[in-house]
Amino acid sequence: MAATGRRKTRKAGDDGSGPSGTDLVVLAPEDLGGGGAIIDSAGAPAGPAAGFDAGAAAGAAGGEKAAAGSPPALATVPDGSAPVAGLTARVASATFERDGYKHLIKAAEAVYSYPANGTRLSLPAQKMLNFMIHLAGSQNFANKLYRLPKRVVRGNHKGNERIFDALKEIFDSSLVVIGPFRGRRSRAELRILSSYVRPEEEEDSDAADIHFQFTDAFLELQRTSQLWAKLSGPAMVKVTSTYALKLYEIGMQRYQMDYPSLELDIDTLRKLMNVPEGAYKDFGILRTRTIDRAIAEVNQLAPFRVSMPEDKMKRRGRKVEKVTLEFLAKDEEEAAETFLERERHSAGRRARRIGKVEQVAPADEVAAEAAGPADLGPLPDADDVHALWAAALHALKGKVPGPLLAALEPGRVEEAPQGGRRLALNAKSAVVADTARNNHWPTFKSALASLTNGLITDVAFEVAAEAAGKRAARPKAAPKA
Numbered sequence: 001m002a003a004t005g006r007r008k009t010r011k012a013g014d015d016g017s018g019p020s021g022t023d024l025v026v027l028a029p030e031d032l033g034g035g036g037a038i039i040d041s042a043g044a045p046a047g048p049a050a051g052f053d054a055g056a057a058a059g060a061a062g063g064e065k066a067a068a069g070s071p072p073a074l075a076t077v078p079d080g081s082a083p084v085a086g087l088t089a090r091v092a093s094a095t096f097e098r099d100g101y102k103h104l105i106k107a108a109e110a111v112y113s114y115p116a117n118g119t120r121l122s123l124p125a126q127k128m129l130n131f132m133i134h135l136a137g138s139q140n141f142a143n144k145l146y147r148l149p150k151r152v153v154r155g156n157h158k159g160n161e162r163i164f165d166a167l168k169e170i171f172d173s174s175l176v177v178i179g180p181f182r183g184r185r186s187r188a189e190l191r192i193l194s195s196y197v198r199p200e201e202e203e204d205s206d207a208a209d210i211h212f213q214f215t216d217a218f219l220e221l222q223r224t225s226q227l228w229a230k231l232s233g234p235a236m237v238k239v240t241s242t243y244a245l246k247l248y249e250i251g252m253q254r255y256q257m258d259y260p261s262l263e264l265d266i267d268t269l270r271k272l273m274n275v276p277e278g279a280y281k282d283f284g285i286l287r288t289r290t291i292d293r294a295i296a297e298v299n300q301l302a303p304f305r306v307s308m309p310e311d312k313m314k315r316r317g318r319k320v321e322k323v324t325l326e327f328l329a330k331d332e333e334e335a336a337e338t339f340l341e342r343e344r345h346s347a348g349r350r351a352r353r354i355g356k357v358e359q360v361a362p363a364d365e366v367a368a369e370a371a372g373p374a375d376l377g378p379l380p381d382a383d384d385v386h387a388l389w390a391a392a393l394h395a396l397k398g399k400v401p402g403p404l405l406a407a408l409e410p411g412r413v414e415e416a417p418q419g420g421r422r423l424a425l426n427a428k429s430a431v432v433a434d435t436a437r438n439n440h441w442p443t444f445k446s447a448l449a450s451l452t453n454g455l456i457t458d459v460a461f462e463v464a465a466e467a468a469g470k471r472a473a474r475p476k477a478a479p480k481a
Helices: 029-035 087-099 123-137 150-154 161-171 216-223 242-254 266-272 283-301 332-343 349-353 365-371 382-396 402-406 430-439 441-451 464-473
Strands: 103-107 146-149 174-181 184-191 193-197 209-214 228-232 261-265 304-307 314-316 319-329 408-415 421-427 456-463
Touching: 087 103, 087 123, 087 216, 087 228, 103 123, 123 146, 123 150, 123 161, 123 209, 123 216, 123 242, 146 150, 150 161, 150 209, 161 193, 161 209, 184 216, 209 216, 228 242, 242 261, 242 283, 242 304, 242 319, 261 266, 266 283, 266 319, 283 304, 332 382, 382 408, 382 421, 382 441, 402 408, 402 430, 408 456, 421 430, 421 441, 430 441, 430 456, 441 456
Parallel strands: 421 456
Antiparallel strands: 103 228, 146 209, 174 184, 193 209, 261 319, 304 319, 314 319, 408 421
16 A cells, blocks of 8 residues: 655655656657657647646656646657656666565556557456556566566466456557647557467466567557556455556556646546446446446545545536546545455455445354465555554554654564564664563554454564664565566
């Protein structure tokens, strides 16, 4: 989960924003030859891309403000020039080295694109594409054959047929990027994959890899991008609808801006959310069947809240023509609840979302023992650990001395030697660690177990210097070439 604090305008390279121009220009088909720039923002006529209104938003280099509610401006790479890695490529490479697949970097241009010719990408295909893009980012989007471990995208499903069906979907698809070109609305269609490998005998081995290669045009779009979305891998895989996934991606790209809102006409909104062509023509039905449900799911899993205010809808008569989506960062209490929801089992999540919690009868103890230890899912990332600690501080207030709590900082969640998981806390000194361990260890354990419904049942107290040494000794994740 991303950090919960609102980050205002900062220098480029500190967040998911970068230099942005005022126009989004798409080259004509005849300009796409030669492997040069796919999208060009130089010499563009004035005017925002169709479907988006101009305003002010954070993210321009040097503290300048870009257009709020507008799509990201795309970088220019002249034909014949050597490839230059933009901010997105550099952030993706550093993020992969540090976090592996816990955080995924996706160019904003890809976030605001949609499948061509009214086609749709299934939810598994969209999730797989995000993992594939992040893997390519670890190599600065080099034009090469990539290997993605099946275990990254397969989850709990043990078969391979869904993987290669999703890969075939991506191979058969093109993405549309829209913007003004020479005074008129134009679009570029970019093929995503140039090739992929599907073995004749598909083994069920976790060690097997997915082999694929992106097209030059798609890589150029990612490589020269200056704006990106930082997605949480654990949160993304829990999303259950294509509509919610797109809304989550857009929110992760915008919610930490100074003006985190986006105005869209209804046709553009339908395309971005991957609504089937011709379906839900009435806005009221579109809203109840897709938008409202997607908003509810995203608000349950994301570090921000998304809303679509009634008073900001633009109408012609009774017909709604434009809507505004607002993405606001959650406070500490909401972020802590989001972390706890992500750690809970997916069964009952929809019931909790609509306020109807079902009572589940306890399983037979003998059957539970035969089934072995439960799969607790991936370890929480650093942002989740800070959210958990914020919730724990509220629970421990009045039970543990305030100065002692102030001398402790969240470190990480790790597998406990005796089974289960524990929270490692960094103490400012050995005296603080000993005091917490000897006098308050049961209190910490009880609070954490209560907050996480038994997922985290222990706590360890480490001196800050020792914790840093352990992190340095831990091997880094090596990118798969």
